[in-house]
Amino acid sequence: MAKRIDVSDLDIFYGNFKAVEGVNVSIEPRSVTALIGPSGCGKSTFLRSLNRMHEVIPGARVEGKVVIDGQDLYGSDVDPVDVRRQIGMVFQRPNPFPTMSIYDNVVAGVRLNARKMKKSDLDDLVESSLKGANLWNEVKDRLDRPGSGLSGGQQQRLCIARAIAVQPEVLLMDEPCSALDPISTLAIEDLMTELKDRFTIVIVTHNMQQAARVSEQTGFFNLNGVGQPGRLIEFNPTEKIFSNPDQKATEDYISGRFG
């Protein structure tokens, strides 16, 4: 189910502004890849280009290639809605549908995809997705209560359950722990470690320890100055990035000398 992502010569634009330039990278299946770098260098923009969420912004577009297990993501015959189903996304702030029940939140994506399912199959899916997101035990007796009644960490796990319920092949996470306390953060990190057996996970994080704890590979983005496009400066095994990076800019960033 997990898929490999090959990116070549990718430029990403907002109108005339080139936000990201010249990305070449291969992201391995069944692994966690972390993207780090200073604010504004294009990490989130790059992440959103991997499931065609970028182009929902008027005037936004990409040049170059993103290939998922051999299929060109931006090919003319590819339906972006289908892409977003296969490649799920979890955002910085937990965003459950507030008035919907916990149960309905989990199956919201499945229903949007217009897959008709029997009630018993939906029940099974809700249970397995909530178990997959390590939330089942905390909510199994109140599935009909609103998602907004959960704590921040629980809401983020609910969003992860909603993302995995559609059985995506890739899971993109944009600073998924930045609004969470340290205990909820550890719960999400543990969850990533479990989920990577089934999914290809790409996470944007400002937390260097988090990148070091959860990822196998790390990409460091940087930009030369305001108004310049961000570039992927270094992509290497996480252990190498944090102990002996190839680029001086990477070393300066991870040792806190800038950014």
Ligand SMILES: Nc1ncnc2c1ncn2[C@@H]1O[C@H](COP(=O)(O)OP(=O)(O)OP(=O)(O)O)[C@@H](O)[C@H]1O
């Ligand atoms: N919707 C948008 N319209 C126009 N420009 C945008 C839009 N979103 C982001 N940008 C610009 O694209 C560049 C990259 O932004 P992006 O949010 O991808 O950076 P980032 O590395 O994720 O930053 P941060 O770490 O602060 O979240 C920035 O110059 C930003 O101002």
